[in-house]
Amino acid sequence: MNKLSMKEAILEAKYKKGLKWNDIAKATGQSAEYTCSACLGMNHLDKQQADAVAKMLSLGDEVSTALQRFPHKTWSQTIPTDPVIYRWYEIVGVYGETIKELIHEKFGDGIMSAIDFTIDIDKQEDPKGDRVVVTLNGKFLRYSSW
Numbered sequence: 558m559n560k561l562s563m564k565e566a567i568l569e570a571k572y573k574k575g576l577k578w579n580d581i582a583k584a585t586g587q588s589a590e591y592t593c594s595a596c597l598g599m600n601h602l603d604k605q606q607a608d609a610v611a612k613m614l615s616l617g618d619e620v621s622t623a624l625q626r627f628p629h630k631t632w633s634q635t636i637p638t639d640p641v642i643y644r645w646y647e648i649v650g651v652y653g654e655t656i657k658e659l660i661h662e663k664f665g666d667g668i669m670s671a672i673d674f675t676i677d678i679d680k681q682e683d684p685k686g687d688r689v690v691v692t693l694n695g696k697f698l699r700y701s702s703w
Contacts, residue, residue, distance in 0.1 A: 560598035
């Protein structure tokens with residue numbers, strides 16, 4: 558089973574069972590964000606975690622095996638058209654250089670890791686409209702010179 562078929566099977570089973578990503582994450586011992594990413598094909602789980610997801614969703618060994626495979630991360634569109642994803646491109650387009658400048662000012666010449674990295678997504682209730690709170694936490698990696 559490839560990652561796309563795995564993703565579709567997982568999403569269908571999750572929907573049919575009425576589960577939330579937090580429910581599935583508890584079975585893996587990982588965060589909801591990481592577990593969701595693995596189930597969407599962009600990260601992987603170890604055997605025990607993958608087996609737990611497959612069991613919880615009543616899916617077969619082929620789903621567990623696919624969850625354990627290392628992903629090939631590709632994007633099929635230059636700028637996705639889904640509004641939620643598109644807005645992230647907008648954020649980077651508008652604030653990307655600002656983020657880069659402030660990282661360099663505070664840390665020096667380097668980057669924020671997307672490998673040694675966590676993401677947390679929360680809801681903040683607000684009478685003017687609920688707020689989406691996204692925290693990106695990546696290790697600073699200094700560029701080397703030689």
